[in-house]
Amino acid sequence: MKSIVITEKPSQARNVMKAVGSRYGEVLAAQGHLLRLQSPDEANPDWKAWSSELLRPQGGRYGLVADRTSGKGERLDKIKRALSSADQVIIATDCDREGQAIGENLLHFYGYNGRVLRAMFTAEDEKTLR
Template sequence: MSKTVILAEKPSQASAYADAFDHSERKDGYFVVSHKEFPNAVITYGFGHLVSLFSPEDYHKEWKKWNLDTLPLLPTEYQFKVSDGKQKQYTIVKKHLEEPDTIIIATDGDREGEAIARLIINLSGNDHKTLTRLWINSLEKEEIKKGFRNLRDGE
């Protein structure tokens, strides 16, 4: 039986999704859920921005103290890291993202929500997997169910 992983943006969103499933059980950093379309699923979540850009001093120590002579600070390649204080939840999310072939992106449908999901997926090394997208505008139980029945291509 294949596993489904649903990536929500925040705990409250994940909880609303879990409530829409036939069965849900809260764990540390995720929910185990089941429903006829998803008999073996996990909903995991960020705390907003689990992943952030490197700080200037992460690229070069001399960039820690800004100087007009060194501006603009432009790295040759932008890099990302787990945000401060969020390593535990990132580790939980990463573990679950590594298990399935398909990941359902269920973060907010705006640019920020999409960026949050993509940065987590990319940093975790799971950007090669099939992505689908939950596209809803409401956390009402019936809208959530309808959205999971009508997932969109994540590309």
């Protein structure tokens, strides 16, 4: 079974690698939010001009778009390739709502349907991560 570990940031990936190596799979670092919400005109070109209808798009949610600025494109490509062959993903982002959203949004964006586990830790020292 191929497994990958997604962390929220490069420093977190380094800490996980130092503590447990690749025992749980390839460790890949996001760079915070690698995805952003679509702007209204990306969802529908007719929405380029603001109106009150934009407050709630059809379907109730704006889609996500890859943020390829500041070197994020390379990280996205690496995560996408890894997800395409992974049987299991361990989300090892910060254990708050934002960290959870970063991990879940990546899986949703790339249509990942395999097994998902969540690593929960409140400190990043080796003992805690092990």
